Amino acid sequence: xxxxxxxxxxxxxxxxxxxxxxxxxxxxxxxxxxxxxxxxxxxxxxxxxxxxxxxxxxxxxxxxxxxxxxxxxxxxxxxxxxxxxxxxxxxxxxxxxxxxxxxxxxxxxxxxxxxxxxxxxxxxxxxxxxxxxxxxxxxxxxxxxxxxxxxxxxxxxxxxxxxxxxxxxxxxxxxxxxxxxxxxxxxxxxxxxxxxxxx
Numbered sequence: 455x456x457x458x459x460x461x462x463x464x465x466x467x468x469x470x471x472x473x474x475x476x477x478x479x480x481x482x483x484x485x486x487x488x489x490x491x492x493x494x495x496x497x498x499x500x501x502x503x504x505x506x507x508x509x510x511x512x513x514x515x516x517x518x519x520x521x522x523x524x525x526x527x528x529x530x531x532x533x534x535x536x537x538x539x540x541x542x543x544x545x546x547x548x549x550x551x552x553x554x555x556x557x558x559x560x561x562x563x564x565x566x567x568x569x570x571x572x573x574x575x576x577x578x579x580x581x582x583x584x585x586x587x588x589x590x591x592x593x594x595x596x597x598x599x600x601x602x603x604x605x606x607x608x609x610x611x612x613x614x615x616x617x618x619x620x621x622x623x624x625x626x627x628x629x630x631x632x633x634x635x636x637x638x639x640x641x642x643x644x645x646x647x648x649x650x651x652x653x
Contacts, residue, residue, distance in 0.1 A: 455510040456482035456501045457521070457532060464523040464530070467499070472510055476503065502532055519582045519617075540582060542591075542636055542646040543573045552651060560625050562652035567605055567624040570648060572636055574617040587617035589640045597632035597652065599624045625652040 456470040456479065468486040470477065477485065479501050486501075487493045502523070504510045513521050516534040525531045548558030548568040560566040572591065574582045592611045593600045602609050603620040612619045623634055629652055636646045 455504045455513070456486075457504060457513065457517075457523075458483060458486040458499055458501050459523050459530075461498055461500050461527075466518065466521055466523060469514060469517055472507065472514065476505070479503070500530070502530060504532070515585050517584075519576065519580060519584055519587075539577065540643050541575050541577075541579075542638070542644065543575045543579065543581075544636065544646055544648045545571045545573075546648060546650060547571075548650065550653075557631065557649050557651050559651045559653045560623075562625050562627055562629045564625060564627045567601075567622045568650055569603065569620055569622055570634065570650075571618065571620045572614070572646075574614055574643065582617040584616065588614050589638055589643055590614075591619065592637045592639070593621060594635040594637065595623065595632050597628075597630050598626050598634075598650070600634065623650055625650075629653060 455472050457466060458468050459466045467490055470482045483496055483499055483501050487496055487499050504513060513532060520535045522533060522535045523530050524533055546558040546568045548560050550559040552559060558568055560568050574587050576582060590611060590613050600609060601607055601622045601624060603622060605622045631649055631651045634648050638645060
């Protein structure tokens with residue numbers, strides 16, 4: 455397997471397929487670079503060869519979030535960077551937001567809902583999408599009902615799938631602000647919350 459990266463900032467742009475025979479370096483560079491937007495000159499890129507299958511699979515699991523190129527220009531090498539802590543980034547698809555504090559708003563009718571998407575990010579707020587980004591999360595709300603993404607089943611926990619999971623908060627008929635807590639038992643993953651107003 456070849457790992458292709460930009461010389462200037464060491465950003466990894468892609469990996470060749472894992473197979474019985476690896477292409478030569480130039481072929482690997484051309485294959486990956488031509489698939490990028492505004493690729494520029496081929497000389498702006500370089501490649502590192504990973505001949506061992508087990509190591510290649512390890513790097514594939516870490517790509518794109520944690521695989522980085524380190525070392526001097528004459529001796530670059532690949533490492534899997536393991537941040538000490540991660541955060542949860544939370545978004546709501548509620549169409550309206552309060553004009554002052556930006557809190558998402560849904561109707562207080564007992565049937566309206568908002569889809570809440572939770573994404574695991576590192577300290578640079580880069581989404582973590584590896585196979586190992588599958589921590590279990592627990593949910594708690596002081597108002598409304600939390601259900602699965604399709605809104606079919608009441609839930610109080612769910613597992614991240616490649617660093618992301620969505621849940622749905624249903625309103626109740628009383629006008630109030632609900633606070634949804636997202637709690638992780640994993641020490642490296644911080645808790646988070648989002649507020650939604652029933653109007």
